[in-house]
Amino acid sequence: MEKGPFRADQVGSILRTEAIKQARLDKAAGKIDAGELRAIEDEEIKYIVAKQKEAGLTAVTDGEFRRAWWHFDFLEGLDGVEGYDADTGIQFANVQTKTHSVKIVAPIRFGNHPMLADYRFLHSIAGEEAVAKMTIPSPAMLHYRGDIDYAPYIADKALFLQDLADAYKQAIQAFYDEGCRYLQLDDTSWSYLCSDEQREVVRSRGFDPDELQTIYKDLINEAISEKPADMVITMHICRGNFRSTWIASGGYEPVAETLFGGLHIDGFFLEYDNDRSGDFAPLRYVKRPDLKIILGLITSKNGILEDPDAIKARIKEASEFVPLSQLCLSPQCGFASTEEGNVLTEHEQWAKLAHVVTIAKDIWNEK
DSSP: OOSSOOSBOOOOOOOOOHHHHHHHHHHHTTSSOHHHHHHHHHHHHHHHHHHHHHHTOSEEOOTTTTOSBSSHHHHHTSEEEEEEOOSSOOEETTEEOOSOEEEEEEEEEOOSOHHHHHHHHHHHHHOTTSEEOEEEEOTHHHHHHOEEOOHHHHHOHHHHHHHHHHHHHHHHHHHHHTTOOEEEEEESHHHHTTOHHHHHHHHHTTOOHHHHHHHHHHHHHHHTTTOOTTOEEEEEEOSOOBTTBOSOOOOSHHHHHHHHHHOOOSEEEEEOSSGGGOOSGGGGGOOOTTOEEEEEEEOSSSOOOOOHHHHHHHHHHHTTTSOGGGEEEEESSOSOSBTTOOSSOHHHHHHHHHHHHHHHHHHHOOO
16 A cells, blocks of 8 residues: 555645734735745745644645635636636535635636645655645535536536646645645535435436536546556545535445445545534445445544544444455544634544554554
């Protein structure tokens, strides 16, 4: 398991440090410029990469420190996509995000995307003993979250999906050319299709939830169809993560056959940290011996360390459906899907990641 996913892994986002938070405020107030902000980000990313290594992780990320959102920042970097202030934010359990969304206003293309430079920097500081992991939203997220204001796409949905897939093909190749061998696609749409409440939302938007599964399967498979053979692409299935709250509830059963049997992904990061996540039975659809399942049994929503014996017992339970050799362990999500971050301290965050590493070493007896 030299390429990832690793026995002890992570989803990727990290609580923003105080230096980052202050720099963002100073930039907004005109006290520093974009170059000065980036220099501060560079130093803080060096710090958190060192902390990830200290925790024992092999896959290191930049913590998404240059982003405000896990998805919008990347999507806005695509040609033809613009961010705008929406009427409302995204509704989570008892809390709502800032008002922001994206819209498609011209043909979608992957051009000189700013996150290529972001990855280049991460790759340059990761070191030989670590693997620089890049996280971007799944192409399904632009379809699910984006408003189409470009007339040809309104008239021809197939053209929209093809252009979107082609842009991601170019993105994957571009990151590969920068040295990326471990890419993660983050996606909330699949978990929404497991939620009765969110399935009704999908219907209210004019889509059939089951038909949407097929649309997203085909879109994602086309987007990754030309990935280089030595590049690993995983997917994180998220139920929503904002200030330690959530959106969707429900096990993976409604989408399991499509996800595990139909998507040509190398590994799935799955949220299994609470009762809302359902049981392991949907993993019976994992038939490929090369497909890795990363069990998100460690919550990123609070700082309490889970009982190691309880985690080991749950992994043993999961191994009744998927061989232990195909399983890995991680937190169920990142610690800061948006710049606001979850409700725990930085110290607790690093303890969580070290906890994942310790438990994984006990289970798999690997160094």
